[in-house]
Amino acid sequence: MARTVLFDAGRLLQRSGRTTPTGVDRVCLAYAEWLMGHPDVRFVPVRSRGDHLTALDRKWFGELAASLRERWTGNGVGEAERTLTDLLARPRGARSLSGPVSREREPRRQAMTRLLMSRALPEVSRGTLYVNVGHSGLTSPRLLAKLAEDGARSVLMVHDLIPITHPEYCRPGEGGRHRTRMRLALKQGSVLVVNSDTTAKVLKAFAEREGLATPTVVVAHLGLEPPFAEPGWRPAERPYFVHVGTVEARKNLTFLLTLWRRLEELRGGETPALVLIGRNGWENESVMDHLERSPPLQGLVHQASELPDAALSRLMRGSRGVVAPSAVEGFDLPAVEAMAMGVPLIASDIAAHRELVPKAKLIDPLDGPGWLKALDRAARGDGQPAPYKPPSWSSHFQIVAEALGMKPGI
Missing domain, CATH: 3.40.50.2000 (Glycogen Phosphorylase B;)
Known part of the structure; x- marks a missing residue:
């Protein structure tokens, strides 16, 4: 039986005009491709608008993801x-x-395209997964609470807590905004995926300081293109x-x-x-x-x-x-x-x-x-490469799928 997955495409929509991706952009695209190609997943791309989610046309989003892959890889x-x-x-x-x-795409044109490609959100039932791996839109407690009330589980990725631990390196005010995101993730996330043991330790220390319980935390190193x-x-x-x-x-x-x-x-x-x-x-x-x-x-x-x-x-x-x-x-x-x-x-x-x-x-x-x-x-040429076994998206998604009770699908 196929499981419905609501994939938050907000960050990919925001970056759709870029020539090259950031590391977080790469992760969002890799997850989109994995879930779109998973045989046991009913894939629904969504974006947040305040306290609500709006679905996007599946075919249109698939074409957008394919164009991003081609552009970001290049020849x-x-x-x-x-x-x-x-x-x-x-x-x-x-x-x-x-x-x-x-x-970058002209904002008015981009907003109009999103509006035309918006669809009604399908009924959210028990077993539905909401997947957000881009830190985008994690500012509304009501959105995640409503999903939980309907029986959905929120799967969120935490990339780092640098704006909280090292605010001097970030935009003014970003520390407070990221604290809001991380508190929301800890309170309402069902599964938190982190990219390293280092991030997991920092996240757990933050939870202890904030007096919050830590939900299931899954450590999965990111794959390479x-x-x-x-x-x-x-x-x-x-x-x-x-x-x-x-x-x-x-x-x-x-x-x-x-x-x-x-x-x-x-x-x-x-x-x-x-x-x-x-x-x-x-x-x-x-x-x-x-x-x-x-x-x-x-x-x-x-x-x-x-x-x-x-x-x-x-x-x-x-x-x-x-x-x-x-x-x-x-x-x-x-x-x-x-x-x-x-x-x-x-x-x-x-x-x-x-x-x-x-x-x-x-x-x-x-x-x-x-x-x-x-x-x-x-x-002077004395540098020599060291033996190394790199992480892969295959191993990453196997770890995540196991934590979610899914088949890897890859």
Whole structure:
């Protein structure tokens, strides 16, 4: 007998105009594809409007998901080769490079499309699952309470609690908003899926501080998309390193750029380039000051964005190593991707990295001399990939399906 699953598509709708996904976007798309293809699931895409859910046309949403998959994966060859050629050919003094600018859909048109594709929500009965893996819309106690009254179970994913534990790295006010989300998840979620033991421990500590009981918590490491899943490190002749992630304070990029300035002082023209791949985020004024005003970094540190997965994986494979000096993470997807591809990884010695990539070169995020030594060795070709068995979406969904009393369906 098929089980009805109401999948919250809110985040994918909001990101439908983007050229490239964030890590959370990837998770939302992977879950949508899994549930749409599950033989025992009656899949109903929904979006929240205040205290209510509205269904979306199933066929239209399926086509949207397929278009996102195609766009976010890309063909890789053209984009990566053009970007890499541009990087290696740039003389010192050239400032940065970037991919094509993402074209967000015009809000009024997007709202009209959603309205036209809205459908009546089917009757919610006992056994129905409401699945929300994007943190979106988790602000209405009434919505989840009404689902529970009708016999539905809410399956929610917690990606991290960084806005609560480290509000200084986030937008002003985000700590309070995320506290509301997490309290709601703890109070009304039937099953909470977390991406790491690290996140699970932080979530349980938060619940204890708030005086709340913890529902069923399922730890399932996130899977990788195909361009990142197979080994194949092929470093380019001219050395460069890559950092992947939003340019924001918690990524510790001010520290990284200070290291690169010191490298330039020590190695001069032999200094490897650094490519920061990701959108500009928040609380990053110090990073931007380094990029825009530090003469030694001009033409040495580049920014690239809007690269689909196939292009991104090729750039990572061509580097001397991926660097991940983050101060805090819940699940560091680029670090896992680097290890899966056999690309040397130099990462901060923090809880998430010790759990996910223990065989990487882990260094305290404040140990400047240690980082300089590791970077210098890797730039000279001494970096070697470590054996690594990456997590997969198959194993992730097997864990989740078992917790929900479902067949894996994959």
